[in-house]
Amino acid sequence: MTFVIIGGGPTGVEMAGAIAEIARYTLAKDFRHIDPSQARVILIEGEPRLLASFPEDLSSSAMKQLVDLGVEVRTGVRATNLTETGLQVGDEFIPCRVKIWAAGNNASFVGKTLGVAVDRVGRVMVDDDLTIPGHPEVQVIGDLANFSHQTGQPLPGVSPVAMQQGRHAARNILRMIKNREPRPFRYWDKGSMATIGRNKAVADLNFVHLSGLPAWLVWLFVHIIFLVGFRNRLAVLFQWAWAYLTFNAGARLITRNFQSEMRPPA
Numbered sequence: 001m002t003f004v005i006i007g008g009g010p011t012g013v014e015m016a017g018a019i020a021e022i023a024r025y026t027l028a029k030d031f032r033h034i035d036p037s038q039a040r041v042i043l044i045e046g047e048p049r050l051l052a053s054f055p056e057d058l059s060s061s062a063m064k065q066l067v068d069l070g071v072e073v074r075t076g077v078r079a080t081n082l083t084e085t086g087l088q089v090g091d092e093f094i095p096c097r098v099k100i101w102a103a104g105n106n107a108s109f110v111g112k113t114l115g116v117a118v119d120r121v122g123r124v125m126v127d128d129d130l131t132i133p134g135h136p137e138v139q140v141i142g143d144l145a146n147f148s149h150q151t152g153q154p155l156p157g158v159s160p161v162a163m164q165q166g167r168h169a170a171r172n173i174l175r176m177i178k179n180r181e182p183r184p185f186r187y188w189d190k191g192s193m194a195t196i197g198r199n200k201a202v203a204d205l206n207f208v209h210l211s212g213l214p215a216w217l218v219w220l221f222v223h224i225i226f227l228v229g230f231r232n233r234l235a236v237l238f239q240w241a242w243a244y245l246t247f248n249a250g251a252r253l254i255t256r257n258f259q260s261e262m263r264p265p266a
């Protein structure tokens, strides 16, 4: 079986790593008639390197870690002509039924219904205080906002941006209620991480670049810390420790008779 993941950003890299790991380790002994560890996992990225928003050393490290997991990585080439039976990648046709799109998507349709300036993917162009130009009473935040006042490029569509903008918007609303001027927004970029698999990750913490086990441990720590409540943190920590020690990643859900649907057409 072949899985093709299109898009080598954090979502595609994490997805490729997770599928390869599940096929090679988690499901390896679950079936008698098929061998999941023989699954081909192919990651396609149109840009010359994976994780284009990360520093180059971490892109190379991510590529190496994926290759170690058995993922075939193809960069600088675009996927086209996706059909039920496969897809075209450069000059090659890759037969495969499962294709996973991780090459970006459009913002909510709501932006386009406002009658204001939006970018190519439908994000609303906002002023430096997160309001729509000419509409100081309307703020747009998170994935729907194109905020380009800090770096000249739109801020990335990640949850820290959305959370910081949410808090800033709330503070500005309180200021406006008191007849004060809203303040411009500044994003505090604490770094980026992508987890690839067991002991495999990359982390750009701005002051240091980490790969492999150290990056993976930082990723675990940060995700545990952001969980709400001590009991939740303990429960997740226990589940992760169990999965780590047993190579067992929880439930297998078979909800329909996929076998008959997956049969090749006559």
Ligand SMILES: Cc1cc2nc3c(=O)[nH]c(=O)nc-3n(C[C@H](O)[C@H](O)[C@H](O)COP(=O)(O)OP(=O)(O)OC[C@H]3O[C@@H](n4cnc5c(N)ncnc54)[C@H](O)[C@@H]3O)c2cc1C
Residues within 6 Å of the ligand: 011, 108, 110, 141, 142, 143, 144, 157, 158, 159, 160, 162
């Ligand atoms: C597969 C995937 C993996 C990701 N991984 C990461 C990651 O590891 N780290 C990270 O930082 N970010 C990650 N992100 C990005 C992150 O999820 C978003 O940047 C973040 O959720 C944006 O927050 P938001 O509030 O703008 O939008 P959302 O979280 O999308 O929230 C919008 C909410 O509004 C609701 N809604 C939409 N339209 C309407 C409507 N008309 N009326 C009422 N409600 C509506 C939606 O149902 C949704 O609940 C990932 C995104 C995806 C898709």
